[in-house]
Amino acid sequence: MSDVTIVVATRDRAAELRRSLARHTAPVIVVDNASADGTAEVARRAGARVLRLPDNRGAAARNLGVREAPTRYVAFADDDSWWAPGALEHAAAVLDAHPGTALVAARVLVGEREHLEPVSEHMARSPLGMPDGLPGRAILGFLACSAVVRRDAFLGVGGFSGTLHFAGEEELLALDLAAAGWGLAYLPELVVHHHPSPDRPGASHRRRREARNRLLTAWLRRPLATCARTALASLATAEGRGGLADAARMWPQVARARRRLPPDVERARASLDRY
Template identity: 75%
Template sequence: MADVTVVVATRNRADELRRSLRRHHAPVIVADNASADDTPEVAEAAGAEVVRLPRNLGAAARNIGAERAATPYVAFADDDSWWAPGALERAVRLLGSHPRAALLAARVLVGEDERLEPVSAQMARAPLGRPGGLPGPAVLGFLACSAIVRRDAFLGVGGFSPVLHFGGEEELLALDLAAAGWGLAYVDELVVHHHPSTANRDPAARRRREARNRLLTAWLRRPLPAVARATAAALTTRDGRAGLADAARVLPALALARRPVPPAVEAARARLAGR
């Protein structure tokens, strides 16, 4: 496809890339986070353009891939996911006909039995309504492996934060796009397949990172009462307390990076939390 590039951020996932890269239907840029295995070679052999990063940038590696892309739209995929045939073509047409939209989130089907991803089900319920100018329900979050973005809008807000690395990194980007006046929408007719890898999985560590990143996102973009609520919620679980400790180590360096979103965006975010 001439209008979209698929960007995959990965690290030490050669086996997953062998299975997934052949399923893409657009040019692919693989941003390799300093893999110690043959991930870059596997990606090159599959025909992808490979960016070999000198260190692990986490989710921010996707920014490098987007910068390299020469297309107006960038679709993200994980090393264990791919867009269904025809989905990218449809997404490009929708973005072309909805100039207010900066990001479309697809429906995610998980595994061989194609179970509906719970996050997709939540977005389909349209808790933020269906505003005009968007091709589906408005959202303030998404799964990175199922998002296609308007490249200039994505890069214009700085892309994914290097501070968050991986684990719940999507919310901060969603808030930044919304704060910049862009719309984000869930489109049920767009489909992404996700066959989660079991390699290098540490569920406890991931929960701790996600707790950390929820707190950092709240600090960076939400009003102080919301920060206080997020902190109180973190204190109620073991993983939350560990994430709070991790976040506290980073906060001094982020003192000048705090930029609360406009009231309308915060009101929508609070609505998602039931407030």
């Protein structure tokens, strides 16, 4: 039996899923966010287990897949990404050897030319160093399609936020894992291939959503001064101002959910702000 289950959350990407599922080498659970294009049938034909949702729950759909996974570890993939051969076996061995680590993040190679994803480059230069007990450089963020998580740790902190939906949802989970005492590490020897689908929201829409989620994440976990600086910085662009307006509309939903990070985690996160 595999030590790792792959969880893919998707919506209306049947063509992309048909290509990517053929490249997976571990059992796959596809969580279908209310697709209308035959995504579920494509996944079933490819041999994946399918969980169909009645509505689009965004990144939080992955939580359902993790709950259903029978393995100790879960790897996330997008409908247009896949793990390189041997990567998941190595990730499981690393997590076995480092019981205080909840998440390892891989190096992401993009497109046919396999250029390095900028987020992977940033993780490789993380100023957080390599604390004792971690298998690699410490991080407080990641790309979801590059992560292998310890299932119990992920579920213990509640998984991905339903409030954030998609775009930049990873930071809040990273902070919550760190606040719970878990380590997160970047392992460049793990490789993910990502061939971005042409059927994606426009760049402006995504930047607006990312700005909104930065603001919400700051409010939910960071000091008020950081919230103010994040809000002020968002005024510099049209997408940022839109994200600020979107975050303000969600205020009633998040007002009472604020929970400050432990001081050591806040210090680590603040060091990334200065980097």
